[in-house]
Amino acid sequence: MGPSGRVVSQAITRSSGHAALDAAARAILSAVQAPPPPGGRFSTNTIIRFHLD
Numbered sequence: 874m875g876p877s878g879r880v881v882s883q884a885i886t887r888s889s890g891h892a893a894l895d896a897a898a899r900a901i902l903s904a905v906q907a908p909p910p911p912g913g914r915f916s917t918n919t920i921i922r923f924h925l926d
Contacts, residue, residue: 874910875925876913879905880905883899
């Protein structure tokens, strides 16, 4: 996360095996707008799980 509170870099470390779900995960991260982090940058990892019915 950069100084603006937007995600500036992302990587999928383990694909879901479905291009559409991987694209949806990227879209989720691209839409994140958080308050600016202290110190100007913040790094973390997260898990996104999809449940299809």
